[in-house]
Amino acid sequence: MPQPSSTLVFGLNYPPETTGISPYTGAMSAGLARRGHRIRALVAHPHYPDWEVRSGYGQWSRRENLDGVIVDRMLHFVPRQPAPVPRALSELSFGVRQMVARWGKPSTLLAVSPALLSTALVRARSLLTHRSTPFVIWVQDLYALGLVETGQGGGLTARVLRQVEGWLLRSASMVVVIHDRFADRVHEDFGVPRDRIAVVRNWTHISAMPQVDVPEVRRRFGWSDDETVVLHTGNMGVKQGLHHVVDAGRIAHDRGQKIRFVLVGNGAQRDQLQARIDERPTSTAILPPLGDREFAEVLQAADVLLVNELPGVAEMAVPSKLTSYFASGRPVLAATDATGITAQEVLAADAGITVQAGDPTAILEGATRLAADPEQAERFGRNGRVYRETVLDETFAIDRFDSLLADLTSRTGEKRPS
Structure with a gap:
């Protein structure tokens, strides 16, 4: 009897956070779990967008089962004001926690970026301990470009982050982006081959809205x-x-x-x-x-x-x-x-x-x-x-992820779950 595919997800944000990237990471993980995948997520305690760990959370480590997903939360440094330097330290502290955690033997590794710096640390470890395991990066924001567009990063900082982001994207087995324009930038700006870029649109993460008074x-x-x-x-x-x-x-x-x-x-x-x-x-x-x-x-x-x-x-x-x-x-x-x-x-x-x-x-x-x-x-x-x-249908998006992960694992000789 073939074993179900297993995916280890790395993401800074995860439900119960309700804004930003969190709802997509959570819905994707839960959707894959419903399709028979074994999903484990290494994530932070809920803290966004308040930049304060939510009441009831904050343990050094905490395990939950949310919608069939094993969620391992790890405490990291959360700055009160997310200026560039404190935010970088926050990401690095989280990346170190992810690096030293037990990973097991997943079929695929899937990292959500941002956070860029923690994802880079995860990728560095994967090249040492899980080199043969497909590594997927799901790009929600283009990090270095964002610093430039918002005027928060220039000069040496922007150049260093651009180099890190480029190395990370080029090293991935597959880069998943949320828009065709992102695909163009990832290919043209960072030299990622087109056949290693997939577009999966974000979807509406709230259910059909009831009529209201x-x-x-x-x-x-x-x-x-x-x-x-x-x-x-x-x-x-x-x-x-x-x-x-x-x-x-x-x-x-x-x-x-x-x-x-x-x-x-x-x-x-x-x-x-x-x-x-x-x-x-x-x-x-x-x-x-x-x-x-x-x-x-x-x-x-x-x-x-x-x-x-x-x-x-x-x-x-x-x-x-x-x-x-x-x-x-x-x-x-x-x-x-x-x-x-x-x-x-x-x-x-x-x-x-x-x-x-x-x-x-x-x-x-x-x-x-x-x-x-x-x-x-x-x-x-x-x-x-x-x-x-x-265009923004959740079922289609998760089916696309399911297909991408199946293709990657099949290349490494693993059979699809029955």
Whole structure:
């Protein structure tokens, strides 16, 4: 009787974290487990986007079984403020924990990047102790490019990280990316052969949204029926450039326009954003992270869903919030680089409009434009749902991972699970 395929997953973020990369790593691992794979994940304690280990966690080591996946959590250094140096130390401390852990004899190794530095340490060990085991890197963000686009890394730091990232990607048995544009960058910038790059799109990680009582939800959150609510969800970090949204709310307040900007979530820039809001009147407010039900409710109760990016951010990432936005049936406003991945995604789905990144007036005018044309807004919402149900399908994505892992293990002489 052939043994089922086994995969050891390395990832910094894992459920119960609800934002960023975590839902995808968790869903992929659980999906493969449902398909008969033996999956074990070496991950950190939940700490993102608050940059604080969640209550109840924080043991040196902790084992859980989540949705059929053996999850081994390891304590590492979590900085209160994830500036570049503390964040690098955080990744290195986590990478050391992963390196010295017991790996066993998995059929495949699958590392999620970021975190780049911990993944590089894992890859170094794999070349020493598991050289014949296929090593897959699942690229969610292009790390060195992200530092350059957000202005956080230049000179020697950027060159070193670029070298590390290039070595890591070229050394992998397979590089899985989440968008065709990523595939182009990995091939052209780092010299990874096309036949070792696979595109597996991220999917909507929340279930189909139930119908909600929109007036009741709006009353609960203090939103009046005659104002336009523009909602931004997720991480509040550097690359989101949310100070421009606060300024857009200030302009709306000064003009007397009934437009409310709401930022839902947490992150390294939250306190700075709150201080900016408190400086002088603005129609921008911050809400804490919400549970799955309330999150689905506010998405559907808002009038416009906002993706906001720092000027210059164009190629480093595909915002994970887009998958949830499309599922909600609400129109999307993307304040982003017109040539970047985010703009391409919104336009490909025909689910909203784009405006220039870093321009508070353009953000406000884009929201006003969507609010002024309910028929167009409804059409954008329908199109987003169709895109989610076709292009961004979870079953297809996990089936693709299943197939990729089976192909890699078959090359090493291992039979597929029966």
